[in-house]
Each structure stands twice: as C-alpha cells, then as structure tokens.
Amino acid sequence: MLQHLITTQDLNLDSINEIIDKAIQYKQDINTPQTLLGKIIITIFFENSTRTLSSFEIAAKRLGAKVVRLDIHKSSTSKGETIADTASNINAMKPNAIIIRHRDAGAGNYLARYVSCPIINGGDGAHAHPTQALLDAMTMKLHFGDLNGKRIAIVGDIMNSRVATSGIDLFRRLGMKVTLVAPPHFQSLFNESDNLKKVDNIKSCIDDCDVIMSLRTQTERHNYQIYSSLKDYASLFCITKELIGDRDIIVLHPGPVHRNIDIDDEMLKDSRCKVLDQVSNGVFVRMAVLDKFANLAK
Numbered sequence: 001m002l003q004h005l006i007t008t009q010d011l012n013l014d015s016i017n018e019i020i021d022k023a024i025q026y027k028q029d030i031n032t033p034q035t036l037l038g039k040i041i042i043t044i045f046f047e048n049s050t051r052t053l054s055s056f057e058i059a060a061k062r063l064g065a066k067v068v069r070l071d072i073h074k075s076s077t078s079k080g081e082t083i084a085d086t087a088s089n090i091n092a093m094k095p096n097a098i099i100i101r102h103r104d105a106g107a108g109n110y111l112a113r114y115v116s117c118p119i120i121n122g123g124d125g126a127h128a129h130p131t132q133a134l135l136d137a138m139t140m141k142l143h144f145g146d147l148n149g150k151r152i153a154i155v156g157d158i159m160n161s162r163v164a165t166s167g168i169d170l171f172r173r174l175g176m177k178v179t180l181v182a183p184p185h186f187q188s189l190f191n192e193s194d195n196l197k198k199v200d201n202i203k204s205c206i207d208d209c210d211v212i213m214s215l216r217t218q219t220e221r222h223n224y225q226i227y228s229s230l231k232d233y234a235s236l237f238c239i240t241k242e243l244i245g246d247r248d249i250i251v252l253h254p255g256p257v258h259r260n261i262d263i264d265d266e267m268l269k270d271s272r273c274k275v276l277d278q279v280s281n282g283v284f285v286r287m288a289v290l291d292k293f294a295n296l297a298k
C-alpha cells in the first residue's frame with residue numbers, strides 16, 4: 001500500500017524508532033550506502049525554507065538519488081494552475097517521492113489524492129512537521145541515550161506551531177513528559193493529561209525539565225498584531241543564559257531563531273544549546289525517511 005508521511009501519526013512507534021536509529025547509524029557511518037541510486041526526488045516548496053529544503057535535498061543526494069526542485073516562482077501556478085494539477089503533472093513524470101511544504105494546513109493530505117508516489121510533508125501551516133519532530137527526538141536521544149521519562153518544556157507560540165504539534169505527539173509516544181509554556185493567546189488547545197501540562201511561565205517549570213525547546217513567534221500566522229514589540233514577549237519568554245544558570249538542561253529551537261527574542265546571544269553560544277546539532281541531524285533523519293519512503297514507489 002502507498003504510504004505518505006504527512007504527520008507523525010503516519011508512523012507507529014516501531015517505525016519512529018527505526019527511523020531515529022537508522023539516522024544515528026547514518027551519522028556514524030563513514031561510507032554512505034547508495035540506497036536511492038536511480039531514484040528521482042522532487043521538492044516543491046510553496047513556502048520559504050532554509051533548513052528543511054536543503055537538508056532533504058542533501059539527504060537525497062547523499063543516498064545517490066537525483067533531485068529536481070520545482071521553483072514555484074517559475075512554475076505554472078502563476079498562470080492559474082491549481083496545486084492539485086501541479087501535483088498531478090509532476091506525478092506523471094514518475095518521481096519516487098515528492099516533498100512538499102505549503103502555508104496551508106492539510107496541503108499534503110490534499111495532494112496525496114493526486115499522486116501515485118509517496119508525499120513527504122516538509123511542513124503545512126500550523127498542522128504538522130513530522131521530520132522536525134524526528135530530528136528533535138534524534139538530537140535528544142544522542143544526548144540522553146533513553147528518552148523515557150525525560151521532561152521537555154516547549155516554550156512560545158505553541159498554538160501556531162507545526163513543530164510543537166508534531167513534537168507533542170512524538171515525544172509523548174517516546175515516553176517523554178511535555179510541559180507547554182505560553183501566554184494564553186499562544187497556548188495549545190490540547191487537553192492536559194499525565195504527560196502533558198500547561199503553564200504560563202517558564203520559571204514555574206525550569207527546575208523540572210531536562211530540555212527546553214524554544215519556538216519562534218509566528219507572526220505570519222497571527223490574524224492581528226499581538227505585541228507592539230516582540231521585546232515585550234521576550235521579557236517573559238526569552239531563554240537567556242541568566243535564566244538557565246548552571247542547570248543541566250539542553251536547549252533546542254527548530255529555527256529560524258529570533259535572536260534575543262526566542263534565545264539570547266549568550267545562550268546560543270553555550271554548548272548546551274543544540275540548535276546547529278539539530279540542523280546537522282536533520283540531514284540524517286531525512287536520509288532515513290527517504291530511504292524508507294522513496295523506496296516504496298517502484
């Protein structure tokens with residue numbers, strides 16, 4: 001059966017662990033097996049990206065695949081072609097997988113109806129970003145070994161964050177305890193449970209966490225201007241070196257980081273800050289994902 005990767009829910013726990021372990025193996029391998037030799041991977045990003053687009057393309061190339069990037073500004077969408085027709089036409093060229101990013105939640109699910117190869121979601125609106133959650137889990141696993149019982153505080157604009165939505169699902173399935181730290185207008189609609197708590201300030205949970213994941217305030221998804229200046233937000237939610245002190249906590253952020261709003265310059269330079277490790281690990285996770293999914297289409 002054709003399988004897509006739209007959300008973390010498309011993966012059972014065995015598949016999640018298999019992808020993370022394979023990514024760790026790829027990171028340790030000196031020679032990369034050419035498991036995608038002769039395969040064609042197409043990337044279609046309707047929304048900007050620094051990390052996800054380039055790491056998917058590097059991952060595909062490292063495994064021996066050829067990559068075709070559809071430059072959306074030069075595509076026929078500007079002449080009125082629907083995104084469903086764009087997907088159908090790209091699919092007719094018989095790629096082995098299509099990686100898509102779109103500003104609208106549900107775009108990946110929608111396009112999956114028009115293709116006969118796996119769709120891999122590189123982020124759709126505030127809905128899902130499954131490979132980000134996988135690379136975050138990989139980064140934490142490399143640091144801690146076992147994630148079971150580890151505590152993560154996710155801080156910031158949770159309501160508008162596809163990274164948070166995917167992470168909340170995946171981290172809890174890996175046995176982690178999640179605390180969502182946000183002002184009421186950014187708080188998640190998820191219900192609290194044994195492994196999911198909601199608080200409105202970081203100081204109330206900082207002594208009970210192993211990981212802090214800071215998020216960007218996603219102003220492009222806000223219907224109105226919430227803060228006159230993001231410095232007002234930062235005064236309460238910026239992860240500073242002063243706040244972390246000498247605690248044994250690692251700091252994550254999916255990027256792009258708003259410096260001194262999400263995380264301050266000093267904390268970004270600290271070895272406990274794993275932001276660039278996340279970026280490096282993203283290539284290996286996407287290699288493992290492509291290996292699993294792009295080999296499904298014959």
Ligand code: CP
Nearest residue numbers: 049050051052254255
């Ligand atoms: N983390 C992430 O999705 O970054 P990009 O928007 O740069 O791809």
